[in-house]
Amino acid sequence: MFLRQVILCRSMLAAGILAVAAGLVEVANSKTQVESLPHTFGFEAVERIAAQLAEKAYVEPEKIPEFLQRINYDQWRDIRFKTDRSLWRGENLFFETQFFHPGFLYQMPVKINIVQGQEVEEFPFSPELFNYGMNDFGPKVPQNLGFAGFRFHCPLNKKDYYDEVIVFLGASYFRAVAKGQKYGISARGLALEVAEQKGEEFPFFKEFWLIKPKPGQNTVSIYALLDSPSLSGAYHFHVEPGDQTLINVRSTLFPRRAVKKIGLAPMTSMFLHGENQNIRSDDFRPEVHDSDGLLIGSDRGEWIWRPLRNPKALFLSTYPVEELKGFGLLQRDIEFESYQDLEALYQQRPSIWISPQGDWGPGHVELIELPTNTEIHDNIIAYWVPRQSPEQGRPISLAYRMNWYIPKKDRHEKGWVMATRTSVTGEPPKRRFLVDFKGGQLERLNNALALEPVVTVTKGARIVDLQLQNNAFTGSWRLVFSVVPAERELLDKVITSPNSSLKLRAFLRQEGNPVTETWSYSYEP
Numbered sequence: 001m002f003l004r005q006v007i008l009c010r011s012m013l014a015a016g017i018l019a020v021a022a023g024l025v026e027v028a029n030s031k032t033q034v035e036s037l038p039h040t041f042g043f044e045a046v047e048r049i050a051a052q053l054a055e056k057a058y059v060e061p062e063k064i065p066e067f068l069q070r071i072n073y074d075q076w077r078d079i080r081f082k083t084d085r086s087l088w089r090g091e092n093l094f095f096e097t098q099f100f101h102p103g104f105l106y107q108m109p110v111k112i113n114i115v116q117g118q119e120v121e122e123f124p125f126s127p128e129l130f131n132y133g134m135n136d137f138g139p140k141v142p143q144n145l146g147f148a149g150f151r152f153h154c155p156l157n158k159k160d161y162y163d164e165v166i167v168f169l170g171a172s173y174f175r176a177v178a179k180g181q182k183y184g185i186s187a188r189g190l191a192l193e194v195a196e197q198k199g200e201e202f203p204f205f206k207e208f209w210l211i212k213p214k215p216g217q218n219t220v221s222i223y224a225l226l227d228s229p230s231l232s233g234a235y236h237f238h239v240e241p242g243d244q245t246l247i248n249v250r251s252t253l254f255p256r257r258a259v260k261k262i263g264l265a266p267m268t269s270m271f272l273h274g275e276n277q278n279i280r281s282d283d284f285r286p287e288v289h290d291s292d293g294l295l296i297g298s299d300r301g302e303w304i305w306r307p308l309r310n311p312k313a314l315f316l317s318t319y320p321v322e323e324l325k326g327f328g329l330l331q332r333d334i335e336f337e338s339y340q341d342l343e344a345l346y347q348q349r350p351s352i353w354i355s356p357q358g359d360w361g362p363g364h365v366e367l368i369e370l371p372t373n374t375e376i377h378d379n380i381i382a383y384w385v386p387r388q389s390p391e392q393g394r395p396i397s398l399a400y401r402m403n404w405y406i407p408k409k410d411r412h413e414k415g416w417v418m419a420t421r422t423s424v425t426g427e428p429p430k431r432r433f434l435v436d437f438k439g440g441q442l443e444r445l446n447n448a449l450a451l452e453p454v455v456t457v458t459k460g461a462r463i464v465d466l467q468l469q470n471n472a473f474t475g476s477w478r479l480v481f482s483v484v485p486a487e488r489e490l491l492d493k494v495i496t497s498p499n500s501s502l503k504l505r506a507f508l509r510q511e512g513n514p515v516t517e518t519w520s521y522s523y524e525p
Contacts, residue, residue: 041115041209046223046234047252051395053225053232054254061108061206061227064145067137068103076104078133085129086153087114087210094155094218096162097210100148100169101130108204109146115223116212123210150208152220156241165241171204172226173268174237176404177350178245184269184290184349185329187402190253191263191383192230195316195368203228205235218242231255231390244405245350248357252397255390262390265354265400266383267329271308272375275338276420287338288375290349291329294382295517296365297411299323303517305417308380311369315501317522318385320364327365328353329382330407332416344375350404353411354384357399362387415442415508415516418476422523430464430482431523437508438476441515451515453479455506460486461525468508479506485525 063069079101083089087097102109112123125145132138149169153162156179164183166176172189192201209223219240226233233253240246249265269291273283294306298321306317308329330351339346363386370379390396410416418436425432445451453468466481483502501522508516 041118041120041211041223043223043234043236043250046209046225046236049225050232050234050252051254053227054256058227058229058256061204063107064102064109065140065142067140069107071103071135071137073104075135076101076106078135079103080131080133082129082131087123088212092215093213094216095213095220096153097150098153099125099129099150102145102148106148106170108206110149110205111207112147112150113207113209114212115209120209150210152239154218154241165245166239166247168205168208168222168224171202176239176241176245176247176402178241178404178406179243180348181350181404181406182345182348184331184346185352186268186378187352188263188266188268189224189226189235189251190228190233191266191381192228192259193261194263194366194381194383196261201228201230203231203233226251226253230257230259244403247402247404248399249402250397250399252395253390254395255392257392259390261385263383263385264398265402266381267352267354268378269308269329269380269382270372270375270378271310271369271380272372273310274308274333276307276422277309285340287333287346288341288344289331289346290378291331291351291380292333293330293417294327294365294367295330295353295411296321296327297325299325302514303412303414304520305517306367306520307417307420309369310379311371312524313371315369315522317367317369318364319367319520320362322362324356324360324363324365324384326353326355326411327382327384328403329380332407333419334406334408348406351407353403353405355401355403357401360384360386360398410440412517413440414514415440415477417517417519418474420519420521425482430484431525432465432482433480433504433506433521435479435506435519436471436474436476437479437516437519438474442477442508443475445510445515447510450510451477452509453481453506454509455479455481455504457483457504458502461502462486477508479508479519481506483525 081098089096114121114123125147126143127138127141151164151167154165156163156165168174173186175183175186177183190203194200203226205224206227207225211221213220222237224235231253233251236250238248270289272288274287274289274292293308296304296319304319328351331349334347336347363384366383366385368381372379415437416439418438421434423432455463457463462484464482464484469478471478501524504521506519507514
């Protein structure tokens with residue numbers, strides 16, 4: 001699963017793409033003085049280190065020895081951390097920590113420190129912490145190599161077994177799970193210059209501080225130092241595992257230079273095919289994806305649901321919001337019957353919801369979909385793009401909460417989009433859509449006859465054959481309509497998007513008030 005993170009990075013570099021994310025607040029004191037670490041370690045200490053780092057020219061990190069750079073995936077996977085050497089094992093704490101060995105695609109070692117009370121001490125790398133399996137290069141591994149990353153374990157599902165709950169590995173990537181979940185979607189600390197001509201810049205966490213939890217404490221704190229040619233940054237992750245694993249994120253960024261496009265709270269996922277787009281007729285699985293849609297909440301009370309697609313070419317969508325309530329990539333379909341995969345267990349993949357803490361200001365949620373023909377590639381990325389780009393020498397701060405969860409109930413009271421299906425029908429051919437709405441306010445209608453569908457499409461195209469049907473089998477409402485494209489000459493004039501696609505929106509209302517999410521979709525006629 002970790003391999004997908006780096007494959008995505010490389011494919012996006014080749015395509016000249018980048019990921020973006022979330023809101024900015026200026027730091028009051030832009031000339032923070034760098035001092036020695038205080039006796040009580042905390043976020044301010046990492047801020048001082050990051051500020052000092054930003055005042056210097058960027059230095060490329062030293063890579064691991066060449067023989068470790070050349071090993072393949074199977075050789076790297078054969079290097080196993082000795083579980084009996086897990087940090088804090090046998091101390092009757094809620095957490096244990098294990099570490100990753102550098103090699104293969106993970107070529108930038110990171111420094112890891114352990115904080116206990118007032119003591120800060122580096123946790124030293126040693127080849128003795130690992131079993132090298134069938135590999136014969138173990139004796140050549142240097143003592144001071146550094147780690148590739150780490151993972152926390154805790155009794156998440158059973159009291160007597162320590163499950164993996166969160167892992168940091170590669171650039172600024174990390175993954176987490178909640179109770180009953182399997183790894184799927186990834187998050188990143190930051191992304192820079194997504195979809196820009198010069199290509200993506202990948203910031204990386206170069207140093208971590210792990211705060212040793214106290215007996216009986218079921219939360220843990222992680223501090224991290226970010227670095228890249230454009231900026232440095234201080235991060236704090238406060239992790240609370242459970243039925244929903246909550247991660248509170250706080251960061252201060254120090255730009256070395258002006259950044260054209262910044263990405264905060266980005267998420268990456270995989271969508272191969274679903275009920276709206278079955279591109280593999282010979283696959284026994286009806287659906288294959290880690291996420292099936294993007295949900296956005298705005299200050300106006302509108303909730304937008306955008307089903308994901310596997311496009312024929314790179315596809316970029318933007319959703320302007322003046323005041324963001326939240327956004328996330330969700331795995332809304334959690335039924336085994338939808339996937340039929342006893343190994344991948346896609347119905348147990350986590351969703352991520354991002355809740356801004358404080359005012360992020362105006363901007364837009366951006367969604368990038370990349371074509372893929374295999375499920376090992378992450379091809380979906382979503383993030384918040386602030387309207388104001390960061391300037392050189394002006395630190396910025398942000399905070400947000402991440403919910404890693406199964407969306408059995410949604411983030412609002414409106415009816416939600418249960419499924420999207422589409423086909424071609426008629427002569428001349430026209431695109432037919434079937435959108436199922438369910439739950440929320442739809443379950444409390446006083447007069448179902450007063451339910452009214454509202455469908456709009458890019459100027460020049462037409463909506464025909466519109467009907468709304470009650471589905472007694474699922475307790476949902478099915479909106480059915482077809483789209484007749486405009487003549488090609490007219491279409492070229494009214495579509496300004498470089499994606500050359502038709503934009504569709506649909507929702508249900510009663511007495512003039514929306515009672516469902518707004519379904520949003522794009523397709524090429």
